[in-house]
Amino acid sequence: MPKHHPQRIHELGVAWSKTILYMTLPILENFPLFNYTKKTIVRGSHSLFVYFFYCRCLIVEHNMFQDHPDANDERKYPDIKRNPLHEVTKTSYILGVLLGISLGLLPQIRFKNFNIFIIALSLFHFLEYYITAKYNPLKVHSESFLLNNGKSYMAAHSFAILECLIESLLFPDLKISSYSRITQLCTILGCILIILGQYSRTTAMHAAGHSFSHIVKTKKEPDHVLVKTGIYAWSRHPSYFGFFWWAIGTQLLLLNPISLVIFISVLWKFFNDRIRIEEKYLVEFFGRDYIDYKKEVSVGIPLL
Numbered sequence: 001m002p003k004h005h006p007q008r009i010h011e012l013g014v015a016w017s018k019t020i021l022y023m024t025l026p027i028l029e030n031f032p033l034f035n036y037t038k039k040t041i042v043r044g045s046h047s048l049f050v051y052f053f054y055c056r057c058l059i060v061e062h063n064m065f066q067d068h069p070d071a072n073d074e075r076k077y078p079d080i081k082r083n084p085l086h087e088v089t090k091t092s093y094i095l096g097v098l099l100g101i102s103l104g105l106l107p108q109i110r111f112k113n114f115n116i117f118i119i120a121l122s123l124f125h126f127l128e129y130y131i132t133a134k135y136n137p138l139k140v141h142s143e144s145f146l147l148n149n150g151k152s153y154m155a156a157h158s159f160a161i162l163e164c165l166i167e168s169l170l171f172p173d174l175k176i177s178s179y180s181r182i183t184q185l186c187t188i189l190g191c192i193l194i195i196l197g198q199y200s201r202t203t204a205m206h207a208a209g210h211s212f213s214h215i216v217k218t219k220k221e222p223d224h225v226l227v228k229t230g231i232y233a234w235s236r237h238p239s240y241f242g243f244f245w246w247a248i249g250t251q252l253l254l255l256n257p258i259s260l261v262i263f264i265s266v267l268w269k270f271f272n273d274r275i276r277i278e279e280k281y282l283v284e285f286f287g288r289d290y291i292d293y294k295k296e297v298s299v300g301i302p303l304l
Helices: 006-029 036-067 085-105 112-135 151-170 181-211 238-253 257-286 288-296
Strands: none
Touching: 085 112, 112 151, 112 181, 112 238, 151 257, 181 238, 238 257, 257 288
């Protein structure tokens, strides 16, 4: 059996994930805050994100191996060197813990919006890797989680969480979704935008397949095609559309007035610059076909 045979990778992932899961469960058993229901939720989250998520991502290799008997052709499989077992498993485990604890503590927390935010954030980074691994396996790597998405990304979320915590201490009543109609409306609208944004981005990554990339391509690759059907029929950059509204939704959910203004202005400028640069290359790649497509389909972000 080859050193990096997909089945062996799958078996290693199963064993490593189960080991981590069983090591952490005794800790939860002795944690008085978690009753049986909450422990069950956390167990399920651990299993989902550590066992299912990690193994299901890499089992793509096993499926591809069955479809392509030539196991010596490494180009047909994700690069195991770019997807180290320990890094992918560790990241999956951390995301599972965050989601599980947030779900488990949801009935105990006064400001439930924060827990929902952590759940949405965990799911976002989970899906970034999972969808890439499933539908674009040749380009997936451990950084596809997008946790290390630049200093600006980290600073923005850190500031948003800090604002939420400070305002919760200074104005606790204002951080309750049922405090007024405005907070209720912001919470509902925030949840809608998060769901809409996540759906749009995930669907876009799925529809684009091998043509999707987390970075702007300056050179046309052989498998790069212009996708104009499905979700791309109503937005020519649905992944950007999705992230823009998802991010704004998180700040509405957190009831963060300062971060909301900052997110809108910073994200609008970021996508304005990125789309302008990216579309310059897309015109070079696809010529008149993309120019006509650009005239017919908008982005879905105001003034872009």
